[in-house]
Amino acid sequence: MYDFKPTAADPAELYRDLLAAADALTDGEPDGVANMANVAALLWEFLPDLNWAGFYRVGPAKTGGGDELVLGPFVGRPACIRIPFGKGVCGTAAASGATQLVADVHAFPGHIACDAASASELVVPVVRDGRVIAVIDLDSPSLARFTEADAAGIEALAAMLGPRL
Template identity: 45%
Template sequence: MPSPFYTNLITQLVSLLDPSLPLTSNLANTASLLYHAYPATRNINWVGFYLTGTHKAAKPDTLYLGPFHGQVACTVIPFSKGVCGKAAREESTVVVTDVHAFPGHIACDSASQSEIVVPVGVGGVLVGVLDVDCKDVGGFTEEDRVGLEEVVRVVCERGGW
């Protein structure tokens, strides 16, 4: 069960998301809500989505930058690289305490020290990942994993896929 912080955030998210809107609008608002909901003491520096490609030139087993909030980001991530790639490849949440100790970490923002990535699946098909970065080593806990997995569940249900 999500913590009070995430329960409150999810309540806001449910009222914010509108399945009749374009997916991009809902994902953009989700990223912004998350980014601004974390207290300044959490040092969250990036929240966003990477999506599997639906465009003509999309490659299989590749994530493409979607709506986000934070510094400029990497635009293409193969499933074989980084934390996002691992979460997509294994279709399971990945929590990294220290990104510098993670083999193959992709440093889009050198300020990021820890990361959590939650896979996004709709109808049994991986469609992307939710990625959250923190400026502190050990920035994410089990509470974050549970809460962000619930956020993703709501986004899958109400995001307009």
């Protein structure tokens, strides 16, 4: 049985502990869905003041060809299933390959409101072999919940997960 409980108050230490726990759970496991599921659960355990934590995977678009984001493992309320590249915070992160740290989602052009309770969001692309394969999405009901320290911590997690998804 795994029992990963955060104990650190310092953000740098918290993210070191989160990364170590994610490494322990995903090391040697070839199933990307299982790895995403466990990491979504870890994010939920480790990070306070979230109302959604999980993944969107890059997959073939349902219509029109090309790729789009498809809902992956997560913890939280039901979510949008498909998000086109370039749309909303997640689609912008996937299209640009850049982290999106959004203090107020209602001020973000084209924000997709999957959960009306979300006020701020952090989305980090997961890259493998030079291309975005997924995004890690964190939502909070609090404005400006996420900091640069959160972005750096989730970017380190995404870098570790790239080859494991």
